[in-house]
Amino acid sequence: MSDAVTVNPCKVCAPLGACVAFRGVEGCVPLIHGSQGCATYIRRYTISHFREPMDIASSSFAESATVFGGSSLFSTGLDNLIRQYKPAAIGVCTSCLSETIGDDVALFLREYVASRKDVALPALIRASTPSYKGTHMDGFHAAVRAILSCIVKAKGATVANQVNLLPGFVSPADLRYFKELLADFGLDGILVPDYSETLDGPSWDEYHRLPEGGTSVERIASSANSAATLQLGRSLRAGGGAWLEQTFGTPCRRLGLPIGLRESDAFCDALSEISGHPLPEIHARERGRLLDSYVDGHKYLFGKRAVVYGEEDLVVGIASLLNEIGINPVLCASGGMDEAFKEQVLAVTGDAQRLFPGEMEVLSDTDYDTIFARAEALKPDLIIGSSKGYKMARKLGVPLVRVGFPIHDRIGGQRQLHVGYRGTQNLFDLICNALMQAKQDTSPIGFMYV
Amino acid sequence: MNMITKIPEAAAVKAEILEKYPAKVAKKRSKSMVVNDPATVPVVQANVRTIPGIISQRGCCYAGCKGVVLGPTRDIINITHGPIGCGFYSWLTRRNQTDPGEVGPDGENFMMYCFSTDMQDENIVFGGEKKLRAAIQEAYDIFHPKAIAVFATCPVGLIGDDIHAISREMKEKFGDCNVFAFSCEGYKGVSQSAGHHIANNQIFKHVIGRGNTRPDGKYVMNMLGEYNIGGDAFELERLLESCGITLNATFSGNSTIGAFENAHMADLNVVMCHRSINYVADMIEKKYGIPWFKVNFIGAESTAKSLRKIAQYFEDPALAERVEKVIAEEMAAVKDASDEIRPRTEGRLAMLFVGGSRAHHYQDLFRELGMKSIAAGYEFAHRDDYEGRRVLPTIQVDADSRNIEELHVEADPAHYAPRKSTDEMETLVQHGYEFNDYDGMMTEMEKGSLVIDDISHYEMERLIETYHPAVFCAGIKEKYCVQKMGVPMKQLHSYDYGGPYAGFKGAINFYRDIDRMVNAKVWKLIRPPWLDTPQITAEFASA
Ligand code: SF4
Numbered sequence A: 001m002s003d004a005v006t007v008n009p010c011k012v013c014a015p016l017g018a019c020v021a022f023r024g025v026e027g028c029v030p031l032i033h034g035s036q037g038c039a040t041y042i043r044r045y046t047i048s049h050f051r052e053p054m055d056i057a058s059s060s061f062a063e064s065a066t067v068f069g070g071s072s073l074f075s076t077g078l079d080n081l082i083r084q085y086k087p088a089a090i091g092v093c094t095s096c097l098s099e100t101i102g103d104d105v106a107l108f109l110r111e112y113v114a115s116r117k118d119v120a121l122p123a124l125i126r127a128s129t130p131s132y133k134g135t136h137m138d139g140f141h142a143a144v145r146a147i148l149s150c151i152v153k154a155k156g157a158t159v160a161n162q163v164n165l166l167p168g169f170v171s172p173a174d175l176r177y178f179k180e181l182l183a184d185f186g187l188d189g190i191l192v193p194d195y196s197e198t199l200d201g202p203s204w205d206e207y208h209r210l211p212e213g214g215t216s217v218e219r220i221a222s223s224a225n226s227a228a229t230l231q232l233g234r235s236l237r238a239g240g241g242a243w244l245e246q247t248f249g250t251p252c253r254r255l256g257l258p259i260g261l262r263e264s265d266a267f268c269d270a271l272s273e274i275s276g277h278p279l280p281e282i283h284a285r286e287r288g289r290l291l292d293s294y295v296d297g298h299k300y301l302f303g304k305r306a307v308v309y310g311e312e313d314l315v316v317g318i319a320s321l322l323n324e325i326g327i328n329p330v331l332c333a334s335g336g337m338d339e340a341f342k343e344q345v346l347a348v349t350g351d352a353q354r355l356f357p358g359e360m361e362v363l364s365d366t367d368y369d370t371i372f373a374r375a376e377a378l379k380p381d382l383i384i385g386s387s388k389g390y391k392m393a394r395k396l397g398v399p400l401v402r403v404g405f406p407i408h409d410r411i412g413g414q415r416q417l418h419v420g421y422r423g424t425q426n427l428f429d430l431i432c433n434a435l436m437q438a439k440q441d442t443s444p445i446g447f448m449y450v
Numbered sequence B: 001m002n003m004i005t006k007i008p009e010a011a012a013v014k015a016e017i018l019e020k021y022p023a024k025v026a027k028k029r030s031k032s033m034v035v036n037d038p039a040t041v042p043v044v045q046a047n048v049r050t051i052p053g054i055i056s057q058r059g060c061c062y063a064g065c066k067g068v069v070l071g072p073t074r075d076i077i078n079i080t081h082g083p084i085g086c087g088f089y090s091w092l093t094r095r096n097q098t099d100p101g102e103v104g105p106d107g108e109n110f111m112m113y114c115f116s117t118d119m120q121d122e123n124i125v126f127g128g129e130k131k132l133r134a135a136i137q138e139a140y141d142i143f144h145p146k147a148i149a150v151f152a153t154c155p156v157g158l159i160g161d162d163i164h165a166i167s168r169e170m171k172e173k174f175g176d177c178n179v180f181a182f183s184c185e186g187y188k189g190v191s192q193s194a195g196h197h198i199a200n201n202q203i204f205k206h207v208i209g210r211g212n213t214r215p216d217g218k219y220v221m222n223m224l225g226e227y228n229i230g231g232d233a234f235e236l237e238r239l240l241e242s243c244g245i246t247l248n249a250t251f252s253g254n255s256t257i258g259a260f261e262n263a264h265m266a267d268l269n270v271v272m273c274h275r276s277i278n279y280v281a282d283m284i285e286k287k288y289g290i291p292w293f294k295v296n297f298i299g300a301e302s303t304a305k306s307l308r309k310i311a312q313y314f315e316d317p318a319l320a321e322r323v324e325k326v327i328a329e330e331m332a333a334v335k336d337a338s339d340e341i342r343p344r345t346e347g348r349l350a351m352l353f354v355g356g357s358r359a360h361h362y363q364d365l366f367r368e369l370g371m372k373s374i375a376a377g378y379e380f381a382h383r384d385d386y387e388g389r390r391v392l393p394t395i396q397v398d399a400d401s402r403n404i405e406e407l408h409v410e411a412d413p414a415h416y417a418p419r420k421s422t423d424e425m426e427t428l429v430q431h432g433y434e435f436n437d438y439d440g441m442m443t444e445m446e447k448g449s450l451v452i453d454d455i456s457h458y459e460m461e462r463l464i465e466t467y468h469p470a471v472f473c474a475g476i477k478e479k480y481c482v483q484k485m486g487v488p489m490k491q492l493h494s495y496d497y498g499g500p501y502a503g504f505k506g507a508i509n510f511y512r513d514i515d516r517m518v519n520a521k522v523w524k525l526i527r528p529p530w531l532d533t534p535q536i537t538a539e540f541a542s543a
């Protein structure tokens, strides 16, 4: 990437991640403290991926607020939001503007609560999300941490089969899968966040002010009592799980996003250990089928070369999967700014160095222009990432397997399953079929039977 | 479902909606919700700040400037100076198309790109001028564009980067690249509208008038306020060409900076979206003597009317004849389509809450489908777009809009040339021409319909609950909420994935798309929340 100008960014801004996370708390409306443009842009962008309603309020800064601060607009905003939605929680995050002028939102909130002693207020969650210090993933994790730190006040007796799952920025389908898996292990999971229903809900037969679903404030409040917290994603250091551990001693286990057999095994092993149950039969069979399909498909895959981009944890997960099915991820790229990204990729693709020496590049803090330039040189067989790679895939004439966020040129991005044995199976089939189709389409003979 | 009932009375619906607001909010919103009477045209409060915490459709000044007005021009490199989000969200999200022609998509077409300075902490703390300067330099070195435009986002105004000085400096340094900047920080004004104005001003100051090439052709005009969503401009280009009218510059669908530079070489400006571009029309008239009038190419009837108006302006019977021929040819297919479709759409209800002109223009298409637009409003328009420009002198400029520069423009001593003599203009006016004018939406909406400015999410839901219209038109932010309520929702910003909808062929496309939407089987499969109430297809109770 050139130094000063970012050309086609491979990251989105922090409040977007925070707003998505807030939608995973039951009855929670996000509010962005700043000009209304940010809230509008973020709404329109998340909506084009999830294809679901997504209300985000704004404190609607006027020019004068940039001089005098946004305190009164902020409390008016809260008042109106509470009145209209009667929300169970409000998730406040900040825009670059309010951060730049240095609005002290924590103070505003304290003043607000103090001045409205006589009314029952929703849970008020506050995350600081300046986009000049991080990406949508930083915003997401900041919100998760804030959800916990603003709601969890005390620890009671530990509940042996209760676990907290901090899944990271995954799809609603992934969240549903996690819930099912936990339940099958006999575990009572508290997902923070859980937008599996709020951002992928059924059609309505009655009116809803806010879509149903999400983890309730009460459940979150009890999360210090869990036997453990499972925090997914290798990139995250000081996440909500660490906060719970430091504050209440709830043990936190950090695991990779369970994509691919090995990362899914690690995740299920942890569940097994916590629950005291072996991998439930139905999932064991899914695992078996996955392995079987690896065998069936290896002839289409081995030695193929892929470009993978997106959020750090997702890329690491996909790289791990590719590594075990014999595809070399020749380029792993992220707009995320963490330099540890490279080590994380190498940790899951160790033997790729042996099989395909010197053939893997890892780029962090990069943009699509750079990814494209590298891809042109590397000549991959396929590309794996969000819809933003379409132009590149089209130019290179190779298939794009759409994963992660945003997917706005296909339907069903919110239903894309990435995690666990089942999600891996889905990705595996998509990848295989994309390569098979590419081969078929470019063959002069046009084999029908491959 | 076919039971005929009275449509709920607008005044009662309004009262019911306001009831739920706190007194102060109700008082403010009440002024922005009026029951229409085309004869008297009541006052609508518009272009005022959205109340914090009320979820609005509106975007920001930056969105109006960079996204709307400058976005569709292919050969200007637009650099967003700010943190990453603002630039990312305005990256190709409006479906405006462009035809780079011979140059091919890899030539001077930067519309697929998103350029940003991606400001980081140290730029906020120590200022971003250095990074901006380097970014402009890099963009120039890589692409050698004819022009680079710089757009300020919210934090930039606060840290005080002088984007104009840097642009001037770089322009001088390059010599062959026009660099100019827009102070369009998102907090300015109350909506996108402020950004339109700022965009108009800077294009006028830095671009228009720099060229001196007039395209060949007898009847040369510019089209203002047409953004080539879904290929609208392509269709209009085809249509005008077949009439023998030469399009000089379009602001800004399928446009180039070169065409902007030569905009003053045309003999007429026609204005589609009055809200976003009227300033340029006015300024060109003052400086160069080119008259403007309002047209509407949305709807087959309106298209025919607009073409006739243009032909008459040029006062050449041969042109008038050719235009009539084109209209007759194109209308045949329009009639076939409407004969087929109209029986399926007749009498059904539509609502339009979008933009600064489309909520008005698209009513013509619904009329052609026999559908009734019972409620409409704009997202970022001003009173003149509702009530007509005659109210301009009575509009109070509040603190939010006061800081947006009004350029003082005078006739250019070298280039001012009135295209028509005073006598000629007078004759045209006698023939019903309204120059420099726009009658607004309300004069053309039925008595008893509801007009709501800057509709809130809650108000929208209440309208749907009450009327359950056959189709609701807005943008993607509203789409899935409306559809959860069992009502098809047509995006009039981006046209979903449809279009073009302009001109005659566009009208046919729209008829078909609306037919497909409102008569899709899926609406029968779901059980909408309002199922117990019969579908309303009827007259206004008060009409
Ligand atoms: S100002 Fe910051 S928060 Fe707002 S859209 Fe831009 S990057 Fe995102």
Ligand code: SF4
Residues within 6 Å of the ligand: A035, A036, A037, A038, A039, A041, A095, A096, A097, B060, B061, B062, B063, B085, B086, B152, B153, B154, B155, B184, B185, B186, B187
């Ligand atoms: S920061 Fe300002 S310019 Fe950027 S999207 Fe938000 S309101 Fe618009």
